[in-house]
Amino acid sequence: MSWTAERVELLTKLWADGLSASQIAGELGNVTRNAVIGKVHRLGLSGRAKSGGGATKTRKAPAPAARVVTSTKPTVAEAIAAVAPTPSPRQVQPTIAGANALKVEPIEAIQPEISPVPSSDLFIPVSERASILTLNERTCKWPIGDPSSDDFYFCGRQSDAGTPYCAHHRSIAYQPVSDRRNRRAS
């Protein structure tokens, strides 16, 4: 796959919107994040005032072993499976299949109010929002908005491996029953 005008354009846009190199690589398809970063540099787009990388090194090192970077491109099926993993006992289980499928089994403990866009959710730029295809095993799968709406998207921020939500949404999702009453507004 080469850097066609369209792909470069998309890359530029997404980079400007603040998506990470790996996210951009996922959107473009058939490229690794390294390729994206390399291109970003060649285009002179580097230097987002983000706190992220901040690599400051000057070295040269031997390269003993080679590594195979398997393309981590989830198929639609995999992505969907990741969304409804039924990982933990008490948690929301968004379904995207049916329009009215946001039927949750309120297992007494948790049930974040997810129907209307929760005002408590931080705003996430459109390009940064996780589409069903952008989610992977460790991106936050907190649903935002009405699943049947075009505005629906997932949080998409990083979550610890094995957990479905980022720290922020995890704190909301797993509030102890006793605590919930006293902080519905959070």
Next chain:
DNA sequence: CCCTGATTCGC
């Protein structure tokens, strides 16, 4: 471990 961007350098 996962992730991030930055850099080098063989191709």
Next chain:
DNA sequence: GCGAATCAGG
């Protein structure tokens, strides 16, 4: 020009 390998840092 391209991007894997590697780095430093979170």
